[in-house]
Amino acid sequence: xxxxxxxxxxxxxxxxxxxxxxxxxxxxxxxxxxxxxxxxxxxxxxxxxxxxxxxxxxxxxxxxxxxxxxxxxxxxxxxxxxxxxxxxxxxxxxxxxxxxxxxxxxxxxxxxxxxxxxxxxxxxxxxxxxxxxxxxxxxxxxxxxxxxxxxxxxxxxxxxxxxxxxxxxxxxxxxxxxxxxxxxxxxxxxxxxxxxxxxxxxxxxxxxxxxxxxxxxxxxxxxxxxxxxxxxxxxxxxxxxxxxxxxxxxxxxxxxxxxxxxxxxxxxxxxxxxxxxxxxxxxxxxxxxxxxxxxxxxxxxxxxxxxxxxxxxxxxxxxxxxxxxxxxxxxxxxxxxxxxxxxxxxxxxxxxxxxxxxxxxxxxxxxxxxxxxxxxxxxxxxxxxxxxxxxxxxxxxxxxxxxxxxxxxxxxxxxxxxxxxxxxxxxxxxxxxxxxxxxxxxxxxxxxxxxxxxxxxxxxxxxxxxxxxxxxxxxxxxxxxxxxxxxxxxxxxxxxxxxxxxxxxxxxxxxxxxxxxxxxxxxxxxxxxxxxxxxxxxxxxxxx
Numbered sequence: 001x002x003x004x005x006x007x008x009x010x011x012x013x014x015x016x017x018x019x020x021x022x023x024x025x026x027x028x029x030x031x032x033x034x035x036x037x038x039x040x041x042x043x044x045x046x047x048x049x050x051x052x053x054x055x056x057x058x059x060x061x062x063x064x065x066x067x068x069x070x071x072x073x074x075x076x077x078x079x080x081x082x083x084x085x086x087x088x089x090x091x092x093x094x095x096x097x098x099x100x101x102x103x104x105x106x107x108x109x110x111x112x113x114x115x116x117x118x119x120x121x122x123x124x125x126x127x128x129x130x131x132x133x134x135x136x137x138x139x140x141x142x143x144x145x146x147x148x149x150x151x152x153x154x155x156x157x158x159x160x161x162x163x164x165x166x167x168x169x170x171x172x173x174x175x176x177x178x179x180x181x182x183x184x185x186x187x188x189x190x191x192x193x194x195x196x197x198x199x200x201x202x203x204x205x206x207x208x209x210x211x212x213x214x215x216x217x218x219x220x221x222x223x224x225x226x227x228x229x230x231x232x233x234x235x236x237x238x239x240x241x242x243x244x245x246x247x248x249x250x251x252x253x254x255x256x257x258x259x260x261x262x263x264x265x266x267x268x269x270x271x272x273x274x275x276x277x278x279x280x281x282x283x284x285x286x287x288x289x290x291x292x293x294x295x296x297x298x299x300x301x302x303x304x305x306x307x308x309x310x311x312x313x314x315x316x317x318x319x320x321x322x323x324x325x326x327x328x329x330x331x332x333x334x335x336x337x338x339x340x341x342x343x344x345x346x347x348x349x350x351x352x353x354x355x356x357x358x359x360x361x362x363x364x365x366x367x368x369x370x371x372x373x374x375x376x377x378x379x380x381x382x383x384x385x386x387x388x389x390x391x392x393x394x395x396x397x398x399x400x401x402x403x404x405x406x407x408x409x410x411x412x413x414x415x416x417x418x419x420x421x422x423x424x425x426x427x428x429x430x431x432x433x434x435x436x437x438x439x440x441x442x443x444x445x446x447x448x449x450x451x452x453x454x455x456x457x458x459x460x461x462x463x464x465x466x467x468x469x470x471x472x473x474x475x476x477x478x479x480x481x482x483x484x485x486x487x488x489x490x491x492x493x494x495x496x497x498x499x500x501x502x503x504x505x506x507x508x509x510x511x512x513x514x515x516x517x518x519x520x521x522x523x524x525x526x527x528x529x530x531x532x533x534x535x536x537x538x539x540x541x542x543x544x
Contacts (some may be wrong), residue, residue: 077200
């Protein structure tokens with residue numbers, strides 16, 4: 001049978017990305033106790049799904065549909081029918097959304113997102129599972145039944161969405177102007193939502209609005225579940241336009257007007273702000289794993305290319321500087337994967353909590369904000385460097401690597417910018433009590449690291465401890481301006497420690513931990529012996 005011509009566009013196409021990714025497999029085995037069987041999904045995402053994803057990105061952008069032949073408003077989005085079928089398969093057949101609700105296992109769910117290698121498709125799955133989790137946790141029996149279709153337990157598959165943002169209210173939820181009125185026995189919403197991702201797929205959306213009579217600011221907000229169609233099958237909102245985005249083409253993003261849109265309250269009206277932030281905990285973790293997945297996929301593309309491309313008489317992968325670059329990028333991406341898993345494990349331990357939350361929850365928030373912000377910044381860097389390793393062809397839209405970089409750019413913006421996460425990190429750490437367990441983590445670093453490396457990071461650990469212990473509430477500006485550097489420093493410590501613990505003293509992960517330390521803490525390039533041992537040190541299964 002003739003192969004797809006798409007094989008010309010991607011080095012990864014047709015290979016098993018799970019089998020190639022030794023780092024992912026070893027991390028999952030370490031944190032789960034047993035390596036999960038993800039080989040089938042690894043084949044699928046790098047063949048059928050990958051071709052559909054890239055085709056839609058290049059040639060199949062979603063299109064708005066405003067009217068039908070009878071002159072009636074439709075307010076819908078025409079999306080790739082092939083992509084819709086693949087998404088149904090991911091949820092219903094591969095069961096990607098089931099683990100969180102059946103085993104409380106978010107790591108397995110996130111590992112699937114990581115392997116997909118497309119921020120748009122990951123967004124569709126994420127907003128669906130976080131919608132499902134919110135209405136399962138806080139909704140009545142009717143809402144729980146809706147969630148079962150989003151988890152993939154019942155057919156047909158339903159899709160969710162989170163439509164919070166407005167023109168003047170992105171991360172600043174307190175500025176939301178959409179109002180909710182109780183009229184004729186039903187709640188109705190009025191306002192404009194500026195970023196409505198997954199429109200066209202979504203059957204239901206979580207919407208934040210302010211009930212009439214409630215006060216200003218975040219405490220006056222409530223969370224609602226709004227169906228895309230009303231009881232008569234008519235549009236439940238007016239489509240204003242689709243956004244023309246740099247990337248994430250696979251997830252349509254629109255702008256809509258709510259003019260009496262029917263909706264159902266989720267949980268208690270006065271706790272909507274807390275529900276919304278809890279919802280964002282999930283999407284930020286998904287963003288984290290999506291960012292690391294984009295980094296690692298771009299390295300697969302670059303490394304496989306380097307094994308074939310010849311320049312100056314030998315393969316790229318045989319040149320010492322190429323190998324040094326590859327080891328640095330591999331070390332950073334592995335450290336990010338460790339950070340992502342540390343964050344999701346802490347979320348798993350508090351996912352059943354309800355407001356008001358404990359200090360353990362604040363501790364999970366510290367890791368949540370830190371992991372999202374840091375992995376996103378690194379994804380932009382790594383995908384860019386991977387393009388450079390490929391060279392001129394990496395910059396062409398013909399090939400897949402440029403899409404990975406465009407997708408990575410949004411990970412630093414979605415679910416809050418780095419500055420927002422720096423401030424929220426500081427609040428969770430210092431105000432909400434997350435610092436107590438963070439100090440315990442820092443006290444355990446010495447036993448995990450080589451003596452010389454520990455002495456190298458000890459001043460940074462002391463600086464973080466000083467930030468925590470010597471905070472002066474009257475000098476809030478000092479906390480704000482230092483929050484970002486402390487967040488990135490703590491992330492480096494956590495990542496380095498986790499990477500060191502991953503393997504024994506002779507493993508590739510000890511070597512990668514040392515390379516990570518040398519580059520990220522000391523600004524040094526890998527040692528020549530590490531570069532010569534490239535094949536044994538890299539965390540991918542490559543035939544060097």
